[in-house]
Structures are given as C-alpha cells and as structure tokens.
Amino acid sequence: MFAKLARPFPLGATLCDQGCNFSIYHPENKPLKLVLFKKNNKPHIIELQNNYQNIYYTFVPDIKAGQVYGYYIKDKGEERLILDPYAQALDTIAHYTPPFTAEQSWKFAKSVVVDHSFDWQGIPAPRIRHEETIVFETHVKGFSKQHPEQPHHLSGSYLGLCQPSMVAFFKKHGINCLQLLPITSCMSEPHLLKMNKVNFWGYNSLCFMAPEPRYASQDAVTELKTMVRELHRHGIEVIMDIVFNHTAEGGEGGPHFHFKSLDKNYYQLDSNKNFKNYTGCGNTVNLVHQPSLNIVLDTLRNWVTHYHIDGFRFDLASTLGRYGDRFNTEAAFFKAIAQDPVLREVKLIAEPWDIGPDGYQLGSFPRGWNECNDKYRDTVKSYWLCKENNIKEFATRIMGSRDLFSAGKWPDKLPVNFISYHDGFTLQDLVSYNRKHNYANGENNRDGHGDNRSNNHGAEGRTENYAVLCRRERMKRNLMATLLFSFGIPHVLAVDLLSHSQGGNNNAYCQDNEISWANWALTKEGDEFLTWISMMIHKRQTIMPEFIKAFSGHDRGRHRVIWKRSDGHNMTGEDWQGIEAFALMLGLDKDGDELLFLFNNSTIPTRYRLPVGNKWDIVCDTSESQHNCRQAQTSYMQSALSMTILHRRCTALNQP
Structure with a gap:
C-alpha cells in the first residue's frame, strides 16, 4: 500500500496522514540512500526504491513533522551526509570548523520534515501599489537587537521584529514595506569561520527553502510565519532579499553540502569543467540547467504559498538571465515567472548586475520587474556631496530615469531609487567619512567599495564641532528629501532613520555586533532627524502618488x-x-x-x-x-x- 504513495514529485520531504514522501534529484552514478535520525541521533538508513528521470524517491510510513533526515552519498570513496536541497528547515544553526570533511558532514546541520499548517487568521496581504511603496531595507537581527522595549528573549529574532513596540515604530514613521536581508539558511564562508566571524548579512545561501534558524528561539518556520502575519495585520509588506546567483558551496575546493555531490551541472562550468565565477563568490548557479531553474521557481512559490511573502529582491540578478556568457531578457527564468499564477502577482526587484561579462543590465529587465537604480545613487551623491557639475544627469534621475525606464510603463516599472544600501556607507557615514574604515573585517581595509562619493564636512568621523554637525544634518536632509520626492520607488536603509553609524565601515557583512546593530540611543541631532524624516515620509505619501500616476502611462504628456x-x-x-x-x-x-x-x-x-x-x-x-x-x-x-x-x-x- 505504501509503495503506491511514493511519488517523484514534489521534490523534498512531503507529509501526508500516512507518512512522508522523500524525493531527490541525483543524475550522478553514486550510491545514494535516505538517512533518518532518531532521538538518540542514531541514523536509520533507507533504500531509495524508485527512480524516475534521475529522481530517486520512496515513501516512509508514520513519519511526523520534526523528523530529522539527510542523504548518505558515497563520493570519491568518502561516505558523506548531505542536505536535501529542498529542505524546508534545518535542525540547528549551520556551523563547522574548516575544512569541511566527510566526517564533519555527519555532525553538521541536518534537514527537517515540516508541516506547513498555520493559522493565518484570515489576514490579507497588504498589496500596496507601486507608487505608494517605500522600501525599508531591514536586517531581522540587526534592527531589533538593541531596541530598548524589546523583550530580551526575542531581541534579534523574527518575533522581535513584530513586537508591539516595533510595529508602533513602523506605523508612526510611515513604514509600509520591509525588505529583509536574506532570511534563507546561510553558511559563513571558510575564511570567516577561521577568523571566528559570521556572515551577518546572509548572502551565502545553504538551503533556499529553509528559514535561517539564527533568528528563531525555537521553531524558525512558525516564528517567521507569525512575523509575516503580524506585519500584514498592520498593513506592512514583507519582501525577501534572496540569493540564487551562487551558493555556500563556493568554487573549486569549497565545501560539499548538496549540489556538488548530486549534480555539478547545477553551476555554470567552463570547458574544463571548472566553476565559472560571475558572482565573486566562487560559483555561479546555472539557470539554463533545468533542475536549477526548477528549484529556484519551486523556492519562490514555497515562500509565497507557505509564508505569504509579498515579493523578492534578487541579489546579482543578471545571473538569473544568463545563457552562458550573455544576458538575455527573454531568458526562461523571466518567461517562467511571467506565466506563473503565483509569482506574477508579487513584487520583483532586481539588482541588475553581476561581475561577469555582459553583467551590467540596468534598465534591461522585462516588464513586471523593478530595478535597483545605482545611477540614481551615484548621481545624487555626486550632486550634493561632491558638488559635481552634473545637473543634466541629476535632473534625469529625479524625473525617474526615463532614459532607462520609460514612463509609459510606470507605475509598475518605476525604478527603485536609493542613496544608501546595506553594502556601502550608511546615511550618517556618508556625511561623516571621506574614506572607508573596514579594519574590523580582518582584511586590512582592502575590502569594500572605494567609490563612496562621501563628504565628512570638515572632520573624519565623530566630532563635537557644532558647525560640522550642522552641515552634516543639512546634507542628510538634502539627500533624503531628494530621494523621497523623486519619481520612483524610494529605498531607505532602515537604520538611517536612527542616524546609525557603522564607524565608517562600508562593508560590515561580517559584523554581528554593535557596528551593525541599530543604535536606538539617539543624539539630539538624531532625534530631530527622525522627527523630520517621519514628517517627510508622510508628506511624500500624501503628495507623490498622485503625481506619479499622472506622469505614468499614455496620458502623461498632458x-x-x-x-x-x-x-x-x-x-x-x-x-x-x-x-x-x-x-x-x-x-x-x-x-x-x-x-x-x-x-x-x-x-x-x-x-x-x-x-x-x-x-x-x-x-x-x-x-x-x-x-x-x-x-x-x-x-x-x-x-x-x-x-x-x-x-x-x-x-x-x-x-x-
């Protein structure tokens, strides 16, 4: 009877009343078996009895939610435990001591069977119009960790971000859309592990569908859903920053967590079967390969269906439209999303570049996509902070960069304008530092961007000089007033509302400490700026949507x-x-x-x-x-x- 319940699709671990179906894609001719772990952590090995188009699958009766599992694979003579690429949860925070050996793989984080039942209480998605959207880029842990009214056991967590005090802050200051830095499971790079650091930002995906357990007190799946539900209850959208361009397995010599052992063709390979590195992280996911495309689309549907996510910001999104060395706006990935009844209704934001050939594609993404507009960032900073004679370019950017984004396709094709992002100086540091100060990262200040277009206004870093402080505050207001009242979707770094400084660190990706944690102890100037920008956000929402709609579409010329x-x-x-x-x-x-x-x-x-x-x-x-x-x-x-x-x-x- 149970044999009839075994199915090749969907991939991953799928629960039903009788047990669980396990299915995994594996075209390589290597021994592969399912491993179930009992409460005493003793492994129970099960043969994968069925094979359909290189998908191995079996049905195991009496499996319940919470079952820990993995896959045994014999690779180059080594007996290794690998994660299910379709894992819906991990049993613990992923960590190891480099190098990642086959022996260590058995002690590493493992996959968990998940029951996605959840009471959404009938709360609808906010569905905020593009012209009314202001994106606030937020780190789950970083923003709530030091909040003074945060329950200690919830600080820095999914639940911490939806506590009444935090929601009250969002509502008071007009925040209607949170773009969360990656909340998919993440593995820190080997060089960080050797320095006893972590990848704080999370741009190093481990399992695309598993929420990062670092931000949960007990159950990441339930707690993340609770966070989304409570934010939706108050009309706040949740956009995920998601990384599909590479994975934590890295390039040659990098660890084997799943894809490398199952099918090396998940990644782009050169003629010598070496990994192409168009991401700066050692490997590049190959969406021309059907299984790669499948898991990306399945992942997106998973987050929208099970977690009610409102949209995605795609890191180094040019990779997703690549066919080998070339970018193609007609790529299968874009076509697949455009016809998908689930995905075509959510917000899609591209970081429209990677570091490979043909990688810079600002303005080239198809209809239905918004794009992070770095030309806006550079132009506005140059105008106000560097006093460049660039008024023609400045005028083009504040009018919506119509040289790149036709107003005939607005408001759904509005550019995403920004001044500061997670990578780069915060707003406070833009007006306080002339050069980067990244020594805490352990790379002798070699990391991070050198083209900051910043201005310290007379003193490098902290100062008590009143004239310098006044100049800095004025310039912050110039930058933010320009951003909020330009044509486009404003992207605001959430910590900028608090005038947070990272001490001049413009690449704080590995700083899980006070450098990155939002500082809620405002100075007099910081408190005045918060009051000012809150007023500006509310005025922007009162005035700009009407003008954006009027200057959009076929009738804009009147x-x-x-x-x-x-x-x-x-x-x-x-x-x-x-x-x-x-x-x-x-x-x-x-x-x-x-x-x-x-x-x-x-x-x-x-x-x-x-x-x-x-x-x-x-x-x-x-x-x-x-x-x-x-x-x-x-x-x-x-x-x-x-x-x-x-x-x-x-x-x-x-x-x-």
Missing part, C-alpha cells in the same frame, strides 16, 4: 514639466552647462495641483521668484531641522547648499 532659473525665467540650453541654483515645477493638466522644487547647490543664499498664483505651502526647507507650517507667494530666499519643496492645490480647491 502634464507640465518646467525647468526655471532662480529669476523665474525658463532655463535655456546654456543654463544647463553649470547653473547652481535652479527650480523644477511640475503641474497636473493645465491648472491642476503643482509641485515646485528649489535647488541651491551654491555657497550663497539665493532668492527665487515663484510662479504667480495662489500661495505655496512649504513642504520642507532642508536648511531647517524642524518643519514650520508656513506659506510663500511671490519669492523665497533659499539658503546655501539646500533645497525647498513647495506644493499648492489647484485653483478650484482653493476657492472659499
């Missing part, structure tokens, strides 16, 4: 875009060569609502003549640390190195 000099005259071609004080006016239809941006990147105050009509409401003036409700009508004196955003309703709405 609205007004006017670039002006400070004297009120329209800019000429000559003005674009080096003007320091200029204005942008956006208007809906012929006489609808209007937005006015005053940019003054000069070192002297400049008086602007304002367009005639009703009074303008001042949304913000970045020269001021606090918002004062006031209006302007005919002219406005703009302080040096600052900007002001003004808004006025259409004439009809202003009638008494």
Whole structure:
C-alpha cells in the first residue's frame, strides 16, 4: 500500500496522514540512500526504491513533522551526509570548523520534515501599489537587537521584529514595506569561520527553502510565519532579499553540502569543467540547467504559498538571465515567472548586475520587474556631496530615469531609487567619512567599495564641532528629501532613520555586533532627524502618488514639466552647462495641483521668484531641522547648499 504513495514529485520531504514522501534529484552514478535520525541521533538508513528521470524517491510510513533526515552519498570513496536541497528547515544553526570533511558532514546541520499548517487568521496581504511603496531595507537581527522595549528573549529574532513596540515604530514613521536581508539558511564562508566571524548579512545561501534558524528561539518556520502575519495585520509588506546567483558551496575546493555531490551541472562550468565565477563568490548557479531553474521557481512559490511573502529582491540578478556568457531578457527564468499564477502577482526587484561579462543590465529587465537604480545613487551623491557639475544627469534621475525606464510603463516599472544600501556607507557615514574604515573585517581595509562619493564636512568621523554637525544634518536632509520626492520607488536603509553609524565601515557583512546593530540611543541631532524624516515620509505619501500616476502611462504628456532659473525665467540650453541654483515645477493638466522644487547647490543664499498664483505651502526647507507650517507667494530666499519643496492645490480647491 505504501509503495503506491511514493511519488517523484514534489521534490523534498512531503507529509501526508500516512507518512512522508522523500524525493531527490541525483543524475550522478553514486550510491545514494535516505538517512533518518532518531532521538538518540542514531541514523536509520533507507533504500531509495524508485527512480524516475534521475529522481530517486520512496515513501516512509508514520513519519511526523520534526523528523530529522539527510542523504548518505558515497563520493570519491568518502561516505558523506548531505542536505536535501529542498529542505524546508534545518535542525540547528549551520556551523563547522574548516575544512569541511566527510566526517564533519555527519555532525553538521541536518534537514527537517515540516508541516506547513498555520493559522493565518484570515489576514490579507497588504498589496500596496507601486507608487505608494517605500522600501525599508531591514536586517531581522540587526534592527531589533538593541531596541530598548524589546523583550530580551526575542531581541534579534523574527518575533522581535513584530513586537508591539516595533510595529508602533513602523506605523508612526510611515513604514509600509520591509525588505529583509536574506532570511534563507546561510553558511559563513571558510575564511570567516577561521577568523571566528559570521556572515551577518546572509548572502551565502545553504538551503533556499529553509528559514535561517539564527533568528528563531525555537521553531524558525512558525516564528517567521507569525512575523509575516503580524506585519500584514498592520498593513506592512514583507519582501525577501534572496540569493540564487551562487551558493555556500563556493568554487573549486569549497565545501560539499548538496549540489556538488548530486549534480555539478547545477553551476555554470567552463570547458574544463571548472566553476565559472560571475558572482565573486566562487560559483555561479546555472539557470539554463533545468533542475536549477526548477528549484529556484519551486523556492519562490514555497515562500509565497507557505509564508505569504509579498515579493523578492534578487541579489546579482543578471545571473538569473544568463545563457552562458550573455544576458538575455527573454531568458526562461523571466518567461517562467511571467506565466506563473503565483509569482506574477508579487513584487520583483532586481539588482541588475553581476561581475561577469555582459553583467551590467540596468534598465534591461522585462516588464513586471523593478530595478535597483545605482545611477540614481551615484548621481545624487555626486550632486550634493561632491558638488559635481552634473545637473543634466541629476535632473534625469529625479524625473525617474526615463532614459532607462520609460514612463509609459510606470507605475509598475518605476525604478527603485536609493542613496544608501546595506553594502556601502550608511546615511550618517556618508556625511561623516571621506574614506572607508573596514579594519574590523580582518582584511586590512582592502575590502569594500572605494567609490563612496562621501563628504565628512570638515572632520573624519565623530566630532563635537557644532558647525560640522550642522552641515552634516543639512546634507542628510538634502539627500533624503531628494530621494523621497523623486519619481520612483524610494529605498531607505532602515537604520538611517536612527542616524546609525557603522564607524565608517562600508562593508560590515561580517559584523554581528554593535557596528551593525541599530543604535536606538539617539543624539539630539538624531532625534530631530527622525522627527523630520517621519514628517517627510508622510508628506511624500500624501503628495507623490498622485503625481506619479499622472506622469505614468499614455496620458502623461498632458502634464507640465518646467525647468526655471532662480529669476523665474525658463532655463535655456546654456543654463544647463553649470547653473547652481535652479527650480523644477511640475503641474497636473493645465491648472491642476503643482509641485515646485528649489535647488541651491551654491555657497550663497539665493532668492527665487515663484510662479504667480495662489500661495505655496512649504513642504520642507532642508536648511531647517524642524518643519514650520508656513506659506510663500511671490519669492523665497533659499539658503546655501539646500533645497525647498513647495506644493499648492489647484485653483478650484482653493476657492472659499
């Protein structure tokens, strides 16, 4: 009877009332057996009785959720225990002492059978529109670890991120979408293990479908689902940052956890059968190989179906569209997602590059994908922090980078604009350091990006100099006001709301300590900035969605875009060569609502003549640390190195 219950699909461990079906893809001619571990950790070996298209499978009766298992494989004369690539959970945090030997594999983390039953309490997905989305990049442990109102046993955990105090913070400050740094199971690289460090960010996938146990007190599966449910209850989306471009097995000489032992063709290989390294991590997943494509798609459906995840940010996503050395926007991966009834409805964000040939693909991803816009980051930082004469490029970026992302495909094809990301300086460090300070990483400051486009404003790092502090705070406001009111989906590093500094470390991937943990003890300046940016987020959500929708699609041409000099005259071609004080006016239809941006990147105050009509409401003036409700009508004196955003309703709405 039980033999009839054995099935090749789905792959992995699938529970039913009678027991569990185990299925694994293995085209190599190596002995392979299922290993079940009893409570005394004694292994029980079971033959895989069936084979269908290189999928070995069997049904084992009376198996319950929580059963620990793995697969015995004899590889090059070594008897090794490997993980199920489709494992839904791990029994412990993955760790070993290098090198990873066959003997160590039996003491390593093991796969766990999971029952995905969960009470979602009827909570619907928030389904936030693209024009209303603000992505807040967040590390599960890093953001909640030091929160003063966090229960100690939940700090740094999935449950810690959805505690009432944390949810109250998100709601108060207008946070409607969390993009979590990787929460799939992760294995630290051998060089970190040798230094007694960990991969804190998590960009080194072990098992794609298993949640990282580091962030759970007992059961990572249930606790992660609880976190998502409670965030959804309060209208907050959850996007996963996920890594499919490489795995923790690395390149030649790297450890064997599963894929390498089962089928080396999961990875891209050169003519000599060596691993291609288009990721900087030693190996590159080959999505032209059908089993690789299958597990990636199965993984995405797993997270959406079982965990109600709202979307994904794909690390080094150009790899996913590769056919050998070339990127192809018509790749099978993109086609498969576009036709998938589960995946085509979630948010898809690409980091549109890798380090291989043909790797930089900003603007090339198909419809249905948003893309991280590094040109926006570099341009805006250069304009405000480096005082480069790049106003034409600056104007293009704040208007939505329409040279790369056609407004005819907005709002679903809006670029994801950002100033700071997990890799690079935090906002506070951008205005506090001229150079990176990564010595704590143990690589003699050789790691991390050298092109930071930062400005310490007169002192490197911490200072009590009041003038320096004022300049830094003003520049933070310039950067964030520009980001929030540009056309696009703003991406905000969550710790930037707290003015968190990493001490100048721009590559804190291995710093599971106070360098990376959000510092909730705000200074006076930090508290003022949090109040300011909270106000700005709420104003952005009140004003910008209407303008984004108006400037999207086929009817966008009927609205007004006017670039002006400070004297009120329209800019000429000559003005674009080096003007320091200029204005942008956006208007809906012929006489609808209007937005006015005053940019003054000069070192002297400049008086602007304002367009005639009703009074303008001042949304913000970045020269001021606090918002004062006031209006302007005919002219406005703009302080040096600052900007002001003004808004006025259409004439009809202003009638008494």
